[in-house]
Amino acid sequence: MPSEPGMNSSASAPPDTAPPVPKLLDEIRGPTDVKVLPADQLPRLAAELREEIIAATSLNGGHVAPNLGVVELTVALHRVFNTPEDQFVFDVSHQGYAHKLLTGRKGDAFRRLRHSGGLSGFLCRTESAHDSYGAGHAGTALSAALGMATARDLRGSHEHVVAICGDAAFTCGITMEALNNVVACTKRLIVILNDNEWSIARNVGAMAKYLNRLSTSSTYNRIHHDLEKFFTGLPHGPEMHRLWLKWKRETKDFFVESSLFEKFGLRYLGPIDGHNIDELIKNLEFAKNSSEPILLHVLTKKGFGLEAALKAPEKFHGLGSFDPATGESRPPAAGTPPNFQDVFGQALVRFAQADQRIVGITAAMPSGTGLSRLAAECPRQFFDVGIAEEHAVLFAAGLAAKGLKPVCAIYSTFLQRAYDPIIHDVCLQNLPVVFCLDRAGLSPNDGPTHHGLFDFAFLRCVPNAVVMQPKDEDELVDMLHSSLLHNGPAFIRYPRGAGCGVPLKAEPSALPLGRAELLRPGSDLMIWALGPMVREAIMIAEKLALEEGLSCGVVNARFVKPLDRTLLLSQAACLPLLVTMEDHVLAGGFGSAVLEALQEADCQVAVERIGWPDAFVEHGSSVEDLRATCGLSFDDLYRRVKARCRQPSATPIALDA
Numbered sequence: 001m002p003s004e005p006g007m008n009s010s011a012s013a014p015p016d017t018a019p020p021v022p023k024l025l026d027e028i029r030g031p032t033d034v035k036v037l038p039a040d041q042l043p044r045l046a047a048e049l050r051e052e053i054i055a056a057t058s059l060n061g062g063h064v065a066p067n068l069g070v071v072e073l074t075v076a077l078h079r080v081f082n083t084p085e086d087q088f089v090f091d092v093s094h095q096g097y098a099h100k101l102l103t104g105r106k107g108d109a110f111r112r113l114r115h116s117g118g119l120s121g122f123l124c125r126t127e128s129a130h131d132s133y134g135a136g137h138a139g140t141a142l143s144a145a146l147g148m149a150t151a152r153d154l155r156g157s158h159e160h161v162v163a164i165c166g167d168a169a170f171t172c173g174i175t176m177e178a179l180n181n182v183v184a185c186t187k188r189l190i191v192i193l194n195d196n197e198w199s200i201a202r203n204v205g206a207m208a209k210y211l212n213r214l215s216t217s218s219t220y221n222r223i224h225h226d227l228e229k230f231f232t233g234l235p236h237g238p239e240m241h242r243l244w245l246k247w248k249r250e251t252k253d254f255f256v257e258s259s260l261f262e263k264f265g266l267r268y269l270g271p272i273d274g275h276n277i278d279e280l281i282k283n284l285e286f287a288k289n290s291s292e293p294i295l296l297h298v299l300t301k302k303g304f305g306l307e308a309a310l311k312a313p314e315k316f317h318g319l320g321s322f323d324p325a326t327g328e329s330r331p332p333a334a335g336t337p338p339n340f341q342d343v344f345g346q347a348l349v350r351f352a353q354a355d356q357r358i359v360g361i362t363a364a365m366p367s368g369t370g371l372s373r374l375a376a377e378c379p380r381q382f383f384d385v386g387i388a389e390e391h392a393v394l395f396a397a398g399l400a401a402k403g404l405k406p407v408c409a410i411y412s413t414f415l416q417r418a419y420d421p422i423i424h425d426v427c428l429q430n431l432p433v434v435f436c437l438d439r440a441g442l443s444p445n446d447g448p449t450h451h452g453l454f455d456f457a458f459l460r461c462v463p464n465a466v467v468m469q470p471k472d473e474d475e476l477v478d479m480l481h482s483s484l485l486h487n488g489p490a491f492i493r494y495p496r497g498a499g500c501g502v503p504l505k506a507e508p509s510a511l512p513l514g515r516a517e518l519l520r521p522g523s524d525l526m527i528w529a530l531g532p533m534v535r536e537a538i539m540i541a542e543k544l545a546l547e548e549g550l551s552c553g554v555v556n557a558r559f560v561k562p563l564d565r566t567l568l569l570s571q572a573a574c575l576p577l578l579v580t581m582e583d584h585v586l587a588g589g590f591g592s593a594v595l596e597a598l599q600e601a602d603c604q605v606a607v608e609r610i611g612w613p614d615a616f617v618e619h620g621s622s623v624e625d626l627r628a629t630c631g632l633s634f635d636d637l638y639r640r641v642k643a644r645c646r647q648p649s650a651t652p653i654a655l656d657a
């Protein structure tokens with residue numbers, strides 16, 4: 001069992017005293033045990049859950065602040081409802097740690113959360129029957145819960161469905177689309193709006209302002225509370241209460257303004273103190289017995305129970321290991337090169353200062369994408385649109401149509417949500433929008449919801465798209481510069497984390513679009529690689545030369561579209577073997593683009609394609625661990641390329657690996 005740095009002193013008994021008090025959590029084997037605890041023990045259970053969350057995340061990292069904020073809410077949910085019959089649908093599901101602990105997932109698997117052999121950091125249908133729905137992307141809970149509630153109604157069963165959504169989920173278009181449909185589909189749905197005022201950064205936009213007004217407007221709350229009490233207190237209370245609601249609707253808020261949610265047909269309850277278990281239980285019981293859809297507005301504090309997280313909710317949204325006493329994160333090892341996103345953020349500021357037409361757009365990820373630098377240095381050229389990737393791309397299209405040069409910085413995985421505007425708005429109209437796709441490749445601790453492994457495939461089939469990946473951070477700056485010079489859509493993908501440590505040129509170079517870079521000539525085989533695989537390709541080439549006496553060349557392909565067909569076909573004409581290497585799924589990726597080009601030119605060279613398989617890659621401790629699991633470690637790759645070289649060139653040429 002790993003040590004527990006920073007656990008509250010009360011959690012570990014000093015020497016020479018009585019044996020430690022047994023933990024309530026040790027006795028909780030499942031949600032049934034939560035229901036039989038005396039009510040006055042529930043705050044102690046919440047405190048123990050918090051200790052466990054802090055202990056595990058301080059060792060391994062994770063979504064600390066969102067989880068600490070919902071501990072009481074989760075205890076109350078399990079006190080009132082019966083999972084797995086009743087179903088909780090957590091939005092993003094990064095706040096499910098207490099739920100995991102209460103549903104039998106304790107011990108080493110929890111302590112290794114987000115690491116190889118440990119639990120997923122998100123909810124996962126394959127991990128537990130209590131996880132009725134998996135997620136990792138924001139804004140999906142309300143739609144999915146509505147679907148589940150509707151299926152229940154159609155089936156005629158009686159379980160409860162509860163959607164637990166953060167306030168920032170209400171900046172997502174999908175959440176609003178679902179809200180628009182609730183009353184048309186069901187009479188029984190419980191929506192919990194977990195309002196902590198934060199997305200990852202502070203929540204933005206009119207909805208955030210509205211929720212703030214709703215939770216702080218004492219007049220609104222007092223009038224509603226008083227009228228509610230008055231009507232339910234009358235003889236025939238429930239009937240009178242229904243009449244009041246009807247009258248309120250029919251007078252169109254003339255006398256008492258109703259909340260936005262009531263306008264969508266949901267009954268609004270709140271705001272409720274999200275750290276008061278009694279109050280939560282009372283309101284959840286009420287919601288459970290209601291015969292109309294209900295929205296429970298719960299106010300929580302992100303990071304509640306950990307001073308450092310309360311003070312810095314953005315940093316503690318999600319982070320690596322940390323010291324819980326000081327909140328200090330472990331610093332990167334000395335000499336770690338700057339991150340790709342930091343280099344990108346700095347370069348964008350430089351370009352934006354020189355050209356005021358350049359603007360940066362983020363969908364609620366200013367720090368993760370590196371755009372917070374632009375926000376600080378050029379605030380008029382920076383836009384955070386909330387968790388609204390689809391809107392971000394359409395908004396960029398509009399800006400570009402009026403002569404601006406928008407740069408949309410969106411993680412590869414989240415850009416999936418904006419596919420239609422990429423095709424219909426940006427590429428069809430050939431508008432000059434630059435897309436910077438961070439986290440292309442693996443996001444190891446997060447897992448399959450966050451890996452960025454599909455973008456080449458979904459982008460390279462779109463006309464007018466220029467799609468590229470730099471081999472290092474200096475080339476990233478060149479690509480950003482070249483894309484800003486290009487009068488059409490351009491997509492640059494790059495991985496999470498540290499760059500290669502190459503020096504950055506004082507002035508960027510304009511790269512000819514669609515031209516690859518020959519890094520090393522070869523006469524036995526040629527490896528065409530992209531991004532981080534370029535370095536691997538060079539290492540393979542060096543080892544093949546040293547150990548096998550083979551002449552292996554390496555090309556930094558740079559562009560998946562347009563592909564450098566001239567160089568490719570000239571090499572294919574005189575070499576027996578081409579190898580492609582990409583940090584992307586094989587299906588539809590770079591290797592597929594190479595095969596298509598060869599087939600179109602009727603060129604029969606043997607091709608070995610290396611990339612990720614047609615399977616969702618799990619979470620794990622590191623990229624290296626996951627590569628090894630999938631047979632893609634450096635040694636695996638070397639063995640594969642060497643074995644392929646040994647196949648006699650007279651064998652029929654296989655166009656696929």
Ligand SMILES: Cc1ncc(C[n+]2csc(CCOP(=O)(O)OP(=O)(O)O)c2C)c(N)n1
Pocket residue numbers: 066091092094095136137138165166167168169170194196198199200302363364365387389414417
């Ligand atoms: C589509 C999508 N875009 C961006 C993200 C990154 N992201 C993860 S959590 C989060 C903020 C969520 O805020 P909220 O819904 O209020 O929940 P909280 O973390 O405050 O509990 C964001 C932007 C995501 N998961 N999915």
